[in-house]
Amino acid sequence: MANLTTTFIGITSPNPFWLASAPPTDKEYNVRRAFEAGWGGVVWKTLGSEGPPIVNVNGPRYGAIWGADRRLLGLNNIELITDRPLQTNLDEIRRVKRDWPDRALVISLMVPCDEESWKDILMRIEDTGADGVELNFGCPHGMSERGMGSAVGQVPEYIEMVTRWVKQYSRMPCIVKLTPNISDIRRPAEAARRGGADAVSLINTINSITSVNLDSFAPEPTIDGKGAHGGYCGPAVKPIALSMVSEIARNPETRGLPISGIGGVTTWRDAAEFLALGAGNVQVCTAAMTYGFKIVQEMISGLSQYLDEKGLGGTADLVGRAVPNVTDWNQLNLNYVTKAEIDQDLCIKCGRCFAACEDTSHQAIWMKEGRTFEVNDAECVACNLCIDVCPVDNCITMRPLKKGETDPRTGRKVGDYANWTTHPNNPMAVKAAE
Amino acid sequence: MSTSATNSQLTPGVAAGRLSDEDYARNFADIAPRLDGHEARVAADRCYFCHDAPCITACPTAIDIPLFIRQIATGTPEAAAKTIFSQNILGGMCARVCPTEQLCEEACVREAAEGKPVEIGRLQRFATDRLIETGVHPFTRAADTGKSIAVVGAGPAGLAAAHRLAMKGHAVTLFDARPKPGGLNEYGIASYKTPGGFAQAEVAWLMQIGGITVEHGRKLGADLSLATLRKDHDAVVLAIGLAGVNALRAEGEGLGNVVNAVDFIAALRQAPDRASIPVGRNVVVIGGGMTAVDAAVQSKLLGAESVTIVYRRGRAKMSASAHEQDHAASVGVRIIHGAAPVRVHGNGAAQEVEFAYTEDGPGGLTLKAETFRLKADQVMKAIGQTLDGAPEGVRIEGGKIAVTGAGRTSLPGVWAAGDGAEGGEDLTVTAVAEGRDAAEDIHASLMP
Numbered sequence: 001m002a003n004l005t006t007t008f009i010g011i012t013s014p015n016p017f018w019l020a021s022a023p024p025t026d027k028e029y030n031v032r033r034a035f036e037a038g039w040g041g042v043v044w045k046t047l048g049s050e051g052p053p054i055v056n057v058n059g060p061r062y063g064a065i066w067g068a069d070r071r072l073l074g075l076n077n078i079e080l081i082t083d084r085p086l087q088t089n090l091d092e093i094r095r096v097k098r099d100w101p102d103r104a105l106v107i108s109l110m111v112p113c114d115e116e117s118w119k120d121i122l123m124r125i126e127d128t129g130a131d132g133v134e135l136n137f138g139c140p141h142g143m144s145e146r147g148m149g150s151a152v153g154q155v156p157e158y159i160e161m162v163t164r165w166v167k168q169y170s171r172m173p174c175i176v177k178l179t180p181n182i183s184d185i186r187r188p189a190e191a192a193r194r195g196g197a198d199a200v201s202l203i204n205t206i207n208s209i210t211s212v213n214l215d216s217f218a219p220e221p222t223i224d225g226k227g228a229h230g231g232y233c234g235p236a237v238k239p240i241a242l243s244m245v246s247e248i249a250r251n252p253e254t255r256g257l258p259i260s261g262i263g264g265v266t267t268w269r270d271a272a273e274f275l276a277l278g279a280g281n282v283q284v285c286t287a288a289m290t291y292g293f294k295i296v297q298e299m300i301s302g303l304s305q306y307l308d309e310k311g312l313g314g315t316a317d318l319v320g321r322a323v324p325n326v327t328d329w330n331q332l333n334l335n336y337v338t339k340a341e342i343d344q345d346l347c348i349k350c351g352r353c354f355a356a357c358e359d360t361s362h363q364a365i366w367m368k369e370g371r372t373f374e375v376n377d378a379e380c381v382a383c384n385l386c387i388d389v390c391p392v393d394n395c396i397t398m399r400p401l402k403k404g405e406t407d408p409r410t411g412r413k414v415g416d417y418a419n420w421t422t423h424p425n426n427p428m429a430v431k432a433a434e
Numbered sequence: 435m436s437t438s439a440t441n442s443q444l445t446p447g448v449a450a451g452r453l454s455d456e457d458y459a460r461n462f463a464d465i466a467p468r469l470d471g472h473e474a475r476v477a478a479d480r481c482y483f484c485h486d487a488p489c490i491t492a493c494p495t496a497i498d499i500p501l502f503i504r505q506i507a508t509g510t511p512e513a514a515a516k517t518i519f520s521q522n523i524l525g526g527m528c529a530r531v532c533p534t535e536q537l538c539e540e541a542c543v544r545e546a547a548e549g550k551p552v553e554i555g556r557l558q559r560f561a562t563d564r565l566i567e568t569g570v571h572p573f574t575r576a577a578d579t580g581k582s583i584a585v586v587g588a589g590p591a592g593l594a595a596a597h598r599l600a601m602k603g604h605a606v607t608l609f610d611a612r613p614k615p616g617g618l619n620e621y622g623i624a625s626y627k628t629p630g631g632f633a634q635a636e637v638a639w640l641m642q643i644g645g646i647t648v649e650h651g652r653k654l655g656a657d658l659s660l661a662t663l664r665k666d667h668d669a670v671v672l673a674i675g676l677a678g679v680n681a682l683r684a685e686g687e688g689l690g691n692v693v694n695a696v697d698f699i700a701a702l703r704q705a706p707d708r709a710s711i712p713v714g715r716n717v718v719v720i721g722g723g724m725t726a727v728d729a730a731v732q733s734k735l736l737g738a739e740s741v742t743i744v745y746r747r748g749r750a751k752m753s754a755s756a757h758e759q760d761h762a763a764s765v766g767v768r769i770i771h772g773a774a775p776v777r778v779h780g781n782g783a784a785q786e787v788e789f790a791y792t793e794d795g796p797g798g799l800t801l802k803a804e805t806f807r808l809k810a811d812q813v814m815k816a817i818g819q820t821l822d823g824a825p826e827g828v829r830i831e832g833g834k835i836a837v838t839g840a841g842r843t844s845l846p847g848v849w850a851a852g853d854g855a856e857g858g859e860d861l862t863v864t865a866v867a868e869g870r871d872a873a874e875d876i877h878a879s880l881m882p
Contacts, residue, residue, distance in 0.1 A: 068479035351485030
């Protein structure tokens with residue numbers, strides 16, 4: 001079995017699976033049980049300034065999106081940072097770290113956007129034995145109304161400023177947690193790097209309303225007839241997170257900046273995808289909140305098996321392997337031609353491919369006698385929709401045409417690599433000197 | 435109320451009260467209880483919403499199954515029910531009695547993919563029960579057309595025809611020989627498939643369309659003549675079913691306790707107390723259809739010690755579905771294939787049935803010399819029903835009323851539908867389709 005020991009910004013943990021700053025890491029009882037279950041590390045739920053703790057709503061704090069059989073696909077929350085006294089948290093952190101020295105323990109922080117507040121909180125946590133801090137510039141609800149969380153994360157100058165304070169007043173490694181509620185994720189990441197951050201973590205939750213109650217006409221979760229937007233997470237947000245992680249991994253200004261990947265990690269496979277796109281480790285929350293701490297065992301065994309099967313010695317060998325293959329659209333090979341092929345032996349004759357293609361796409365599937373479905377290569381643009389809607393694995397596949405083969409749709413022979421930048425239809429095409 | 439049995443499974447002869455009240459209640463409980471809301475959502479989610487779905491083609495009434503399942507999945511079972519009822523007004527009963535494993539569920543692409551079809555029948559029951567229980571009737575009657583139509587037979591075909599005709603605004607008189615409407619739904623289906631008085635509740639709900647007058651105790655050939663009906667009405671629908679029963683034509687058929695399975699089933703359905711229905715210690719049922727299975731299974735459930743179905747041909751030729759045969763086996767009914775009765779032995783009442791093994795060759799079925807005997811305190815004949823009481827002048831073909839198109843008989847203005855009419859399988863759902871289609875055809879011809 002591959003050794004999953006992972007070192008992230010100098011913090012070593014027995015595996016790359018950390019619990020994200022969230023309800024599961026709110027207190028000693030949870031974190032001890034998480035470590036017993038096998039989690040490699042935790043980011044302790046966000047601490048605020050000294051003084052009366054914040055309060056949470058006393059009605060529902062979560063809303064959900066379900067798939068078949070009420071499988072939870074997306075979770076939304078309006079919970080705030082820890083609502084327990086600062087000193088209680090600090091005492092617990094100290095005890096847990098003392099008993100679990102091999103596990104990563106990072107403290108998430110969120111205090112008002114002034115130098116004194118940050119200096120003060122950093123002093124208070126210095127002697128807990130924690131391995132690092134994560135700056136919560138991500139939460140989009142509640143705290144952002146008070147000028148914290150995503151209100152900071154949406155202003156790159158603030159990120160840079162606060163990060164600089166943190167590096168000035170603390171020797172601890174510093175992770176900056178980014179909000180996805182921004183138009184270009186590269187800007188806050190660049191600001192974090194300029195401020196001296198050791199890493200970024202992303203994504204925090206996405207602004208969301210999960211549902212509307214059609215009897216009371218109120219957003220859900222509903223508190224006494226009203227609802228506020230919350231933060232969306234879980235499997236549904238993974239594609240957004242993967243894209244943002246890859247943007248930072250391949251951006252020249254941030255390339256090489258360690259990334260802790262967050263967003264819908266539910267299985268070892270999700271984690272492997274984040275690592276391949278450049279994350280040095282992953283943080284998990286919704287999957288644990290859905291299934292309990294035990295899921296880390298599947299993540300550990302699955303990732304180990306995968307690394308063994310690929311002949312990779314450890315997680316570091318996987319990190320970033322897919323990054324060179326993430327590119328811009330204008331670099332895609334327009335002379336790569338594929339055609340859908342339907343395996344008649346696997347086909348169960350549901351006709352979904354036909355309905356999708358006939359009604360909404362290119363009329364490239366024939367429905368023949370006896371519910372036999374066949375692809376018309378002369379119309380197929382290889383859009384992939386038939387594969388996406390087919391309920392049978394590998395029943396429909398894409399066959400790449402060989403170089404020199406004629407595409408029946410265009411009548412043209414498949415040529416060498418060529419992209420949009422040189423395409424004759426592109427008015428901005430790079431033309432050879434005349 | 436007693437809870438202990440007056441007799442036991444071992445009481446000789448034919449006896450009532452072989453089981454305790456608890457056993458009767460358990461044995462005759464709903465065979466396939468309704469899905470609850472969550473189960474229905476999970477089951478509905480498995481539907482692929484196929485293009486031009488094979489299940490619709492397989493349904494004799496062509497219910498838009500993917501649509502009604504999607505309506506369940508999105509939390510509107512009432513709309514799902516309306517989708518069902520618009521094609522099949524007896525969709526509630528069909529959800530209980532249809533051999534779905536030979537119709538929609540056999541055609542389901544998930545049957546091909548996984549051997550586990552979408553549970554279409556149970557989903558249909560979920561939706562139809564919901565709407566019927568609210569008491570809401572989802573259709574309204576069109577303005578009165580001034581036309582009057584006689585429907586003979588208040589079984590599935592007659593009810594479907596009457597409802598569709600009434601909905602179109604015609605005045606319908608529905609005649610039935612029995613004291614209750616429903617036909618086989620009321621008198622001919624195993625009790626555990628339709629407990630709780632569902633057949634009558636369904637008819638009462640159906641009648642809310644209005645414009646239907648029911649006359650019970652009216653039998654064609656007795657106090658009702660086709661000539662009068664044709665004179666008094668603009669059209670007549672013959673939905674008279676198959677009221678006759680085939681004879682064994684074996685020696686000893688006239689002995690005591692040799693009964694028709696359909697009569698046994700009907701008596702059981704009408705009995706206020708199952709403990710009052712006598713059943714043999716050793717029961718032999720002769721036949722291979724659903725009636726044979728329903729009679730055999732219920733004999734076992736009433737406390738018979740041994741029940742055997744004997745069918746003259748091989749298993750593949752049995753018209754009872756594999757699912758029904760498995761159900762019979764699961765309650766302890768033994769099924770013997772390839773044997774035909776040659777004689778019922780007994781002294782006043784049946785004691786044994788003697789069978790000869792058969793050979794199904796190219797020249798037809800022949801009896802072999804070798805015979806065997808089964809103990810039989812009670813013998814039930816389930817070897818098929820026949821057309822009985824068809825009015826004179828109507829052309830008969832192959833033992834059924836000959837029809838062309840949507841149930842047009844050889845007489846102008848007279849339509850036929852259901853088991854008594856030519857064409858289609860003898861199934862509730864087929865009868866409903868035929869009744870509905872005859873009604874549409876009548877409407878089209880009366881209101882050109």
